[in-house]
Amino acid sequence: MSEASVTGAVYIAQCLKNEGVEMVFGQCGHTNYALIDACQREGIAYISFRHEQQAVHAADAYYRLSKKLAVINVHLSPGLTNALTGVVSAATDGTPMLVIAGNTPSYHHPREAHQVIRLHQDASQGDIFRPVCKRVWRIDQVNWLRDVMHRALNVAQTGRPGAVLLDVPMDMFSAKLAAPIDTIARRPNFPRSVADAQGLAEAVRLLTAAERPVVYAGNGVALSGAVAELAETARLLQAPVATTLVGKGVFPETDPRALGVTGIWGARMANDTCRDADVVLAIGTAFGEADCSSWNADYVFNIPNGTKLIQIDIDPQELGKSYPVDIGLVGDAKATLAALNALLARAPRPQATIDAHLDVVAKRKAAWREELKASQDNGDKPIHPARLLKELSLAAPDDVVFVTDVGWNKNGAGQQLEVKQPGAFITSGGMATMGFSPAAAIGAKLAAPDRKVVCLIGDGGLLSVIGALTTAVELNIPVLWVLFNNFCYSTIRTVGNTYFQNKYGTEFRTPDGELYNPDFMLLAKSFGIDSALVEEPDDVAAALKSAMAKDAPFLLEVRTRGDLPMPRTGYWDIADFLQGGND
DSSP: OOOOOEEHHHHHHHHHHHTTOOEEEEOOOTTTHHHHHHHHHTTOEEEEOSSHHHHHHHHHHHHHHHOOOEEEEEOSTHHHHHHHHHHHHHHHTTOOEEEEEEESOGGGTTSOOTTOOOSSSTTOGGGGGTTTOSEEEEOSSTTHHHHHHHHHHHHHHSSSOOEEEEEEEHHHHHSEEOOOOOTTTTSOOOOOOOOOHHHHHHHHHHHHHOSSEEEEEOHHHHHHTOHHHHHHHHHHHTOOEEEOSTTTTSSOTTSTTEEEEOSTTSOHHHHHHHHTOSEEEEESOOOOTGGGGGGOTTTSOOTTTTOEEEEEESSGGGTTSSSOOSEEEESOHHHHHHHHHHHHTTSOOOHHHHHHHHHHHHHHHHHHHHHHHHHHTOOOSSBOHHHHHHHHHHHSOTTOEEEEOSGGGTHHHHHHOOOOSTTOEEOOOSSOOTTOHHHHHHHHHHHOTTSOEEEEEEHHHHHHTTTHHHHHHHTTOOOEEEEEEOSBOHHHHHHIIIIISOOTTTBOBOTTSOBOOOOHHHHHHHHTOEEEEEOSGGGHHHHHHHHHTOOSOEEEEEEBOSSOOOOOOSOOTHHHHHTTTTO
């Protein structure tokens, strides 16, 4: 029996449904509306935002909790370029994403079609995405969809996950084709890749002989779903576990062996313990600059001078990229850790060695808690951001999902929030995109409706994407936005003040010099969102308790200090050349 003839838009929607896609994110336009209609016909929800960047951030966070493919559907040219920042952010953090953009009709490509990008080559909007996508396809004939759809879905989700783009002229959405819906059947049917057996045996030999081993977990653990295997590795080795910023949450930070996040703004106990390690077992991390203090051996990883490195990654290009490896293991994190654990179970480490190392870790953790105490208990006004972070840790339920933006509410949160469950911390890692969290929190709540989702955001970041709140109201998505309002871009204010003795361009003021922001409570009211304002430090705990109990969109504005630098425990080499400013 031959397949029924359907439009290109319906065929794409049927392929998505066959893939298990339940939600598509984006914004409407005349070039992509055929696909919006097709998705509705196939029972796929279209989650509309007032700006494409917001839609992509929401899809990114939706994937991170649901592990369901992030799918974007946007208009041509300005719609697609608006999405670019979100796509780069998602791709940098390894989110598998299918971006589908409309384009001008194919028969108009050599002409001056309305809204076409053609300054270098006709209808060339997809070229803008080449540096950030694993693959870009333009569908110039509708029959190409049969061969492209399964490839696009495979490329996005296999190997190192990332973004792919389908650039679809709008007449190809409307053209008819008859083709089987066989995307999953065309996917390679293979088990997860396991690292080489000889390499695993060597890794076990190195780890069991180590006196001060550290397990270092990155976002690859989350992408692979290897949280349970990581916990078992830590149990068998009885070794402390540190994480990257994006990997925060893959190991419960209430565990006595948990060290927290490393790097420029990492926990001091994590940096010190990693630097002192004789063997580091790294899983699913690119060893990014922020996590490694500009790769300065005096601060985080003393590789190769005093530390041996065992590195596990699904992408062979990552092995040895930032540090030389003693043992490089190419494989999926979940499968490779399971194989490693089977060997570790038969090769226990000496208990006296374990006890000596964990005793040092416990003392470092106690010292770090003492170091933070003054700022976290600070009673001054405006409220110290560390005080707010401490109260957030205490007020949040165990299964909370924190979605962070940039500045204190990202790096401070990574350093000082204590998270207990997988998926509890979502942030823009590689790109550190301001404006990520308001829409990302909505996507996270769509993925995990039974978990409390708390967005942490600064006043500068919120105003850059304020339209995201409309989607929460339209769909009644009960996100709690906690606003760090300090009337400035505080992180950059610190840069200007520290190195240039200048705050120009970093503060929000009226021409007469008065601090300025819109009235956020009135602004929330105009959206149909309830809100509250906290100015007294002793009121923070009660306000958070009340806000956490709300089952509706809610904005909690907290007046925080903007003159405090991030508590830097590591090193960033930009300070070396910024020193002295322009003098």
